Amino acid sequence: MRFLSAFLLTLLLSYVGGLYMPWWIIAPAAFLVAVIIPQKPLTAFLAGFFSLFLLWTLLASYIDIKNKHLLSTKIAELLFKTPSHWLIMMVTGLVAALTAGMAALTGSFLRKKQDAS
Template identity: 50%
Template sequence: MKIIVSILLTALLGFALSIFFPWWIIALAAFVVAFAIPQTPWKALLTGFLGIFLLWSLLAWWISTANDDLLANKISMLLLKQQSAGMLILVSGLIGGLVGAAAALTGSLARKL
């Protein structure tokens, strides 16, 4: 149950903070949730990754469908050398997930100190 709560809190806090602050605030959100909810480091890493991965993937999908994948297809041609909005959404989610995982792991280990 803690895992689901951590994932949801990380995603919600990351979304709320990213409205007002730069993109890297998601790391602070994952850190705070992992620090506040006691978990093993591996579970914190997993919840930080999944929370931010789901958040960024859903936001990227939402933005992409708002303009019929026009911008996402052009950016994916530049970055991935293929016209695939879905792949760009996946890559964006993975990048955010890695940031969230590292921050959540740091928060979990800081709690042990």
């Protein structure tokens, strides 16, 4: 239950924060959720990782579909020598997922340290 709560809260805070703030707001959002909701470090990492992977992949895909995959196909060709727009979506999701996962892991370790004191 805590995993699902952390997953949804991280997703929601990141989405709302991303509407008004820079992209890196996902890190403080995931950190804050991991500090508030007690979880094991691996669980906190996975909640942050999967919530942002899902959010950013879906948001990037939505934008990509609206412009008929033009930009993502060209960028994929430049970076990976293949016209796969899905590869760019996965890389986008992975960047966000690692950022949020590491922030959530840090928040979990901080909470664990405070509990031990």
